[in-house]
Amino acid sequence: MKTCIACGMPMKAAEDFPGGDQSKDYCVYCAREDGTMQSYPEKLEGMTEFLVRTQGLDHGAAHETAVRLMSKLPAWKDMRTNA
């Protein structure tokens, strides 16, 4: 089973992949509308928004958490963590 390189989500079903393309290493939530992978700023904003919207975290706390969580993921390991 694949794990999304950009957010860590397990990907099993075709619907978990962008456009159902199971050769991709990133999930449907980390893809742009054209199927390419989101950039670091896009993903950081998306993950922050997800934490705020679904769990009600404070925006600043969500942002800091997203920065730390993303720094451990293969797609962003080399990114600076002070974004």
Add this chain to the structure above:
Amino acid sequence: MTESKRQRQKAQTKEHLIETAYAVFSSRGIMAARMADIAAAAGVSHGTVFLHFNTQEALIEEVVAHYGALIALETHALAERCGSMEELLRAHLGAISAYEPFYTRLVLENRMLPTAARDSWIDIQSAVSLHFNRVAERESSRIEKRGIPDAMLFNMWMGLVHYYLANGGLFAPEGNVIRRHGTTLVGSFLKLLNG
């Protein structure tokens, strides 16, 4: 001894220490457990534990990350097949129940844990909130949200479950809160949602 055999043994010892620390944390608490307790329970010297984990913080972070990932994976696996909120809530409790003593320690102690362990805690909650949100959207015509924001709805459920786990000694002194109260928690929450 060959290098690969030595490396294999080292990896096995580390795995054994993580499993042992999980058991010790589950029974005695995460912050209360000492490295010496884990060494004794694992049947290794104190020095061996430090050989694999430089600090107690590093050990805690790795154990919480390892078992947090298992709980999150279990949540994903059970939740992705759910078509209704009732199935999802049952799946959530099912994923927790296999790890209930350890999960309860996380409920009680997460604010005191090292930052990386607190991040693993949020990762577990994100696995639940993702599916909770999906099902709530899908069932929006059937679920009576009464204008309550999605995050608040989610936190009401989590608050209920975590309150019962945090006070397990009062609600299920025999030690299994989910088995004893899971059906009531799900049923009561759904009645609130559906009016």
